Amino acid sequence: MRFPFRLLALLLILAVVLYPLVWMVGTSLKSPQEIVNNIGLVPREFTPSNFSEGWTKFDVSFGRFFLNSALVSLLTVAGNTISCLLAAYALGRLRFRLRGFWFALMIGTLLLPGHVLIIPQYILFRSLGWVGGDWPYLPLLVPQFLATEAFFVFLIVQFMRGIPRELDEAAVIDGASPYSIFRHVILPLSRPALVTTAIFSFIWTWNDFFRQLVFLSELKDYTAPVALTLFIDSSSESAVGPMFAMSLLSLIPVFLFFVAFQRLLVEGINTSGLKG
């Protein structure tokens, strides 16, 4: 019988894989003494005060940090879906001069590491007064409204190529312009690709750290990941519980997305090779 062996192996691997997550939940509810002494996953005495303590640990409350993260993530979702959709329609469906050239450039930027551009972008945005200014999120958001996330352009192009050409041709015979074809044919049919783009945009931005670390300079503007690193600075024993509590809270939105869109996410990486 090979079947039980397979199931057993899978369950064992699953236990190892999920252990850190379960441990995180348990630790976020333990008192400082228990964090050191209690090896078990379940706290003997539930300590929900970790959450209230973590929430107000710094001069700005974590509520603000989460709101900041939500604002940046949601606006990024809007920026990415709109701008990448427009670019993808041009590159995937329209015939225009130099299209092949632009398409090749888009593919080229696909593999361009973001770390390479961070310094000149910082200089550029700072000289425009965007870093730490009245609109502290401009450096994070403007690129997203200009379709710089080539992965999504590529994803939508790939999807649009699957939409039958006959639909456009029929519309052209009816006298439709490229704009009305976009509005009435391509846009409605591209919805699945847009949903995938929106979900991945949200998760990536919510989890992103590097750009937010570089471009956010004031505590009140910090997003959740940047704020979480403040706990590392004050890494006394008593801060571990609150640190875990806030870490746990920060993962909940992504986890909910996972629960709600699990199938779509898995299919999304299948069709495009996107990373989670």
Add this chain to the structure above:
Amino acid sequence: MTASTLTPAPVAPAAPQPGRRARRRRENLAGYVFLSPWLLGLLGITAVPMLISLYLSFTDYSPLIPLTEANWIGLDNYRRMFTADQSYWHAVQVTVTFAVVAVPLKLACALAVALLLNRTMRGISVFRGLFYLPSLLGGSVALAIVWVSMFNRDGAFNSFLALFGIEGLPWVNDPDWALSTLILLAVWQFGAPMVIFLAGLKQVPSELYEAASVDGASPWRKFVHITLPMLSPVIFFNLVLETINGFQGFTAAFVLSNGTGGPVDSTLMYTLNLWIAGFVDLNMGYASAMAWVFLIVIGAITVLLFNTGRFWVHYSDNEER
């Protein structure tokens, strides 16, 4: 939009020729209208910053002075990087070690679990989803914090070792072990390549296995002679993707070392070193030089992978490269 004003109305409505030309011109214009945000981004967010970065790499620019006052120092930054800067080479070594160990381990785990999951049985999709979960969460600061705590002196890992009477180390504070904990964190996120492997496995025609069974091939031989070759394009795809990502690891190293690359530079990943040079030491000229070398090396590795891929990646006849 401006389309109607810029596109002249067809002069001779009856003749088909001008109509087609007008339509083509209209589509040409529409192409650029739709492409304009991307073009603006390509220019302002990518191309111009790249050129600025190239220029800066030949200067001693620091954000404390205006850009125009930066001194041209020729190849000094590159010279310093290649000949004088010990920690630079250390960072290269750390990054290469990380990628060379983590990527194959991660792909091996991904393939092994994908093979285990490649059955039609109840609950497979639940397993698949749960194995994929770490890939969604693992890149975050929150999970890096949890991971580092887990490998602390009184973390979960040492509690586990204590069950067997082994006294653990403070792994994340030990220069010999800190990078290993980061490698484990990367391997833990094997779910994303696993899902891609699973999709690839579904594409392998079952007749091949049936024919091999008729010939009395062992499961191992089937794996080596059918599964691996048929899966090689997917393995290749994952290899390229994971290698490029592996070289860019930043968050976990930052969290483990509180942004220093410690203990004793043992987690000084390339991108972390670049960030320190640019945003802690404020030596943006030098950091730009690092960025350009990074770009060239990543490009070279990608080209190299594609060239060696020719020798071992098997594409089916009906499938174009």
